[in-house]
Amino acid sequence: MKIITYMLKSFFPIFLGALLFFVLVLCLTDLFMNLWNYISKGVAFKNVGLIILYYIPKTIWYSIPIAMLFATAYMLSDFYARNELLAIFASGISLFRFTIPLLLIAVCMSFVMFFFEDYVVVPTYTKKVHMQDSVLQKEKSLNNNRIVIMADEGKIIYKADFYDDAVKRLYSTYFIVRDNEKNLRALLYAENASWIDGKWVLSNPVEYKNSTDGVVMVDVEEELLDVFIEPPETFRNNTISVEEVNTRQAREYIEHLEKAGLPSAEEKSVYYKKYSFPFVVFIVVFLAVGLSGKTRKNVLIVSLALSITAVVLFYVTQMVTMLMAKFQAIPPLFGAWFPVMLFIIISSFLLKYAKT
Known part of the structure; x- marks a missing residue:
């Protein structure tokens, strides 16, 4: 001793x-x-x-x-x-x-x-x-551009040219909707989409469909407009350093990346x-x-x-x-x-x- x-x-x-x-x-x-x-x-x-x-x-x-x-x-x-x-x-x-x-x-x-x-x-x-x-x-802007987000286990894909966090709005956005087997269900386009009352409200949306005359634009079915509920935080330029967060926050961030289909x-x-x-x-x-x-x-x-x-x-x-x-x-x-x-x-x- x-x-x-x-x-x-x-x-x-x-x-x-x-x-x-x-x-x-x-x-x-x-x-x-x-x-x-x-x-x-x-x-x-x-x-x-x-x-x-x-x-x-x-x-x-x-x-x-x-x-x-x-x-x-x-x-x-x-x-x-x-x-x-x-x-x-x-x-x-x-x-x-x-x-x-x-x-x-x-x-x-x-x-x-x-x-x-x-x-x-x-x-x-x-x-x-x-x-x-x-x-x-050196403050970092939360605005983001050239965004591709996968949500709802890959059933919905968002592709936007730009996200403005100040007004919570997406610009030049394509929405791809797939069924449970990941087969294409619908392809939509909107000039912009605004976050209102817990969902994205599309401005002048159109849907692309195949027809005998090729791809045509048709009016969007109303039920399709209610599925775009991915929160605005997902679209932010919010890349964080895992070293700067605790283990719980790091795990949540990794889950977010996997959910969005990101590396x-x-x-x-x-x-x-x-x-x-x-x-x-x-x-x-x-x-x-x-x-x-x-x-x-x-x-x-x-x-x-x-x-x-x-x-x-x-x-x-x-x-x-x-x-x-x-x-x-x-x-x-x-x-x-x-x-x-x-x-x-x-x-x-x-x-x-x-x-x-």
Whole structure:
């Protein structure tokens, strides 16, 4: 018990110091990247301070895995350098057994990371992005053009040249109506359609039908005019970043994309990443245990270099798999979880051949 207490007393000061360092680096990086824009737009210091404040939870979320990796690698390497682990190994305690408390802390931290992102990081980062866009005058229009929306499980397809959100109106719109077997039932055209009383009211609608003389335009059956009830929000230019919403909102957004017949592979991979990324904390601690004891000299520099290298390799691997998932070369679930599984295997291999 005293050994565990001694280890944790050595671990947490290093972890907190590393966390503060990496948070500071990320905040300063974001500040300097936008500094010229703040100056050119005359943004008040108070607003810049609020933007940085809203960004801090996101930087903590990013920094925890790196800080955990560095603190574990540095602490164990320092123990090796001072021969303290030799006494522990001589007493019959293996490296894995000695570091079990750290691994348990990492598992708990993984679950904390998931809820921390969902309930703290997402709302504060959203405020940061919105406030930054506002002060830099980057507000996005909800108007949309060249829209194709599939609704009612593919039975109704809307194709419009333009959607004006201010008046909730579609322009130059075609409506394709299909039966349960997806066979064409009707093709309609309207100069514009306005959202009134929970449905789209078509202006001068016509229906195209085949006849012996070819395709002709006829009056629209009244019952057809009551089926166009897809809400205006569907037609907005409301593409969102799944990273900026919580898991429930991300799931609803993906369902909306699937309902509209739009591509969703990239959004799904980012959604699954919300569940896989917190386990990075466990992976980096596991990895640090395997990397420890590689040198007795320059422990600080070597530990920092190993930590940064390991994190960079993980993020590069994750970036590649996420891009492959985006372009549907691999399933989204595989794209999010493969780096996690790969580095667990690498960590197990390193631990097997670690000094003990």
